[in-house]
Amino acid sequence: MPEIPPYQQLFEVSPYPYLLLRADSAFTIAAVNNKYVEMTRTERDAIVGHGLFEIFPDNPDDPACASVRDLRTSLNHVLSKKRADVMSVQKYDIPLRDGSGGFEVKYWSPVNTPVLDAEGRVTYILHHAEDVTEFVVRHDNDDAQHLNKVEARAQRMEAEIMQRAAEVKKANRALKTAMEELEQMNQRLTELDHLKSQFFANISHELRTPLTLIIAPLESRMRWLTGSNASAEERHETGLMLRNARILYRHVTDLLDAAKLEAGRMPVFWARFDLAELVRVTASYFELLAQERAIAFQVISPEACVVESDSEKLQRILLNLLSNAFKFTQDKGCISVRLVITEACARIEVQDNGPGIPAEMRAHVFERFTQVENSVTRQHGGTGLGLAIVKDFADLLHGQLELEESPGGGALFRITLPRAAPAGSALRDAAVSLDEIIVHEVMDELQSRAQRTPSPLTVTSNHLPLVLVVEDNADMNRFIADMLQPHYRVASAFDGREGLEQALKLIPDLILSDVMMPVMGGEHMVRQIRQHAELEGVPIIMLTAKADDDLCVNLLKSGVQDYLNKPFTVNQLLVRVDKLVLERQRVREQLRQSEARFQATFEQAAAGISIVSLEGNWLRVNHKLCAILGYSQDELMALTFQDVTYPDDLEADIDNVRRALSGEITAYAMEKRYIRKDGRVIWINLNVSLVRKPDGAPDYFIAVIEDIQSRKEIEASLKQAKRIAHFGHWKWDVGTGENTWSEEIYRIYGRAIDLPPASYQEVAQYFTAESWNDLAAAVEKCSTEGLAYECDAEVVRADGCRCWITARGEAVRDADGRIAALQGTVQDITERKLGEMALQENKERLKLFIEHAPASLAMFDRDMRYLAFSQRWRNDYNMGDGDLLGVCHYDVFPEIGEEWKVIHRRCLAGEVIRADEDRFVRADGSVQWLRWEVRPWYQAGGAIGGIAMFTEDITYRKQAEAALQQLNADLEKRVAERTAELNTLNQSLESFVYSVSHDLKAPLRGVEGYSRLLEEDYSDRLDDEGRLFITNLRAGVTRMNELIDDLLAYSRMERRKLESQVLDLTALTQRVIAECGGEIAARQIEVICDLPLLMVNGDRDGLALVLRNLLENAIKFSQHAAHPRIEFGADRDNQHVILSVRDNGIGFDMKYNQRIFEIFERLHRLEDYPGTGIGLALVKKAMQRMGGRVWAHSTPGEGATFYLELPAMAESLR
């Protein structure tokens, strides 16, 4: 008996899409195969159980889409007629599952086949749809249908355009409203801006007063402290206060100035003073600093230089420029300030040899309030107003500020000032000098930069966590370090890049960083840090002066753990640092423990665990696995899993590995055999998971290996010792009639537990009549003959509930061998039974499917015995009505050739073989074309169970193709015939021309010769009129001769074989000009031919003929010009060379533009401009034959230009 075929597999692996529909009103989808899912881009779970039309609705965009109606009609037809219905090719619109809401157009060739039950009712409809989109789309192209479609599309597009137009109109209205709103808002913004400037000025002013009152006492205290023997600590702290108070003062002053400037209310105090002195004094502030930093500081100035300007602002300018120079100059660098005077101007130059300012930045350094978020570009500290103030003040003083690269590579700032105040301005008596505090602050700032050094790392306290402080303000950096010092080791960095370097070097436990920093800003640094794996998990706290929510969110997003708003208290700082450092330590500890635990688990696991490379190498194995296999770890790791796998099991395992790698499965489990080192074969249970890298690429396998050898052995022995299992147990004493039930039996029968066990007669009511008949018979036999029984029965409980049981019973005999009692078990098997029934139903359904499938398909076991086949198969192969199941295919068709047997064998070995068209000669001699596919099917264990064959008769399609081929052949034949005809015609033309050349010329020569003789010998005997006749006669002959020559040339151009070669067009043109040199000289024509090298593809003689004709043409028609001039020009694009011939002759009306190229077309009387009317026709013909073009452009009286276009050669394109 053949094994029950796995219909499900056959259904699934079918290369044709199938949909099994219930015969209900919604046509609920009962099952669908893989091909269908794949082709319609649906998901099985999403469609099975749903109505067909719920899943595939109409494309609402397409009013012409009637697919749903067609399909419904067809399905209803199947229901009513109980016959298969073949639909015409259908257009279905498949909703795209990418969420776009769009549709993809597909063409299907659907067949709906009814599946009838035993009573002939339609239970299912099999919907078989073949995707013929490509076929249809191809054929549509030259189809009348296509036109209709285009028309429909045009209509749709028109509707769309209307809709778009409406939308645009609406958008325009909205835009107009928005513009108005914008204007209002703009106005309001201007007002607000004005208010803001006012407010700024007020605030800054208010702030300055109390600040002055802080600074003054601090300064006096500082002086006092310097004199006293106060502690260094006290001096340091007072100095810190003073310095920062001055910084605040300067910032406030800067802001105030900026506000004044912005409001246009910055006063200028014009006075007469010595600028040389001012330069020297201001420079002197920097001398000490220059010494300390070993900077060569040079001041070049004349003795005196009296100017009328604002001394305070000039000093501020100088101070800022010098401060800037000192900031950017390295120790041991050089800085110079130079004052140069002329009659009207004074020029101050400040120059350094620092890094300089890149050209693209020069325009920006003077911009006021450039609060650049990206601090990489923020190269200098301070408020960023310093250079802006320089620029603004220079403008105020009518000076000119320039910035360029100094000869030494650094920056050179040059300010040129008029020496006289503007006419009409009032001069003050005394010059105003600069606010001392600002001078001090500038010096402080430079000083603190000079002194900033990273605080040394305390080596002794090595066990303390390490905090890296990244802060550009040296004071702040130092302050934070001091706060943290008792509890942490602290390292300092002063900008983001330094911070990153230090972090990578030290791997701190926490990083505290400012946001705004020179060179590299805090945010940028964080992003960089987060890209380094070694810094993973290092917490970062940002210090920010801006309480800006967006910034904070950005910071947290970019991998910052916390942030602190400036100003912050010491406690706030410590609490956050402590918390994060502790957490970091805790996490590290956890990680360490978890690693240790994993290690322990791995090594001590009761199962074998291994990590296996994608190729099968053991990368890591635990002790247990070694024990299972009997190898040492080292020995095992030199092997692959393939090496130790029992050969029979290897293929299945490798197949699983392949499926895992392809992504089909993520893990698999199987039982297989290993060969131990000692050669023993043992059974193991293998669980394998594929681990993928973060990018999804397979990385390695984790395999858990369980030794199940003993279990296998026990299983084997259990089989023999199979005993009655104790589920519900009963016993019936034959003698006493006493009945005992275990509780389980009460539950199974649904009998109240407080009742006594049911009597034998009572039990009958618990079963369906049919089941009871069988069961009672078995029990009867057991009680009389002592035969044990086992049978399934259906139980009906009092509440109507049904369930299935397995009842087992046996007789108990007394010492005399008489049957004393019966005992047995009752096992509830409802679940299994229902499962079996569902399975059976499923199998029945699929069996129905296969039998009714509209394709020929059959399924075979490994010995090629039929397991299943469709009715169509039976019909197609004329197999009659006999029962073929279990019969070998080769017995049914003894004529099957070896080539097919080979295919079957290859598929049995795992291959899938298909042919898209294959020719068969049937027994009756008719030719059949088949499309077929043979593929293996797999048993549950993964072994190949046999093969499935699918065939489809495509004879009708082949016939259509053949018809098409025949048509083509006919067409070709007709073309050949026509070509032959044309050839004949051509030949007759040739012989005509040939005879023209001979037979016309010979008589012409006669006329010519004799008229000449007549003229020479008899001229004295003729009167004037006679001589005129001879002259006219000879002129006619000449013209006739030319005409024949040109005609011959024309026809030769048509007939002769062209030799396409690479030609130097320039040289050819010059040669043609040279050939006409005599005529050109005689007519005093200026010929301009200044051409570049032009390489073209063409026929040398043909091209020469063309050029000669054009040149002669130009000569002819420019003969009456005052200064005849012919100019050759050239132009070229990627593929062509265009040569132009321009003359300044009589030209022509452009309405004759086409006619001039026609044969025998002439625009002029012969006596004015002689010619045959063939020349240009010849040119046109020649150009056509060479793959080129000729055209002309002219204005009457202004000459004509003829253009020749020829395919260019690569050389001329260089």
Added chain:
Amino acid sequence: MSLYPPILLVEDNPLDVDLTLRAFQRRKLINPVLVARDGEEALAWVPRWESGEIQPAVILLDLNLPRVDGLTVLRTLKEHAVLCRIPVVVLTTSKEDRDIQAAYDLGVNSYIVKPVGFDNFMDVAQHIELYWCVLNEHPQ
């Protein structure tokens, strides 16, 4: 019988024969001119030359001839072991490439297109005589 070797003119058109003869006359040609009116007539000379009759200095051969065409005459002469040395000049109206090529393939010594203008024609006649009968050296 002239001491000068003759020129053999092979030409069917009587007008052309007359004009050619006149052209030679006008240029005071001293070599006698023999005329063959078709290809057959031309080839009839072959046995006479073989039997020792004086060979022409040059044969002027039209291509378009009745009975036996010019190219056949040319081939016969050029395939002849001895007579192949007689210079043959094709004098014809045809400027066709195929005619020119065919003539040269068969070993023609020169190919001249008959000009229509009588003046030019006379120039050609003079050139032919000067070249082939005076300048050109014949094998002995």
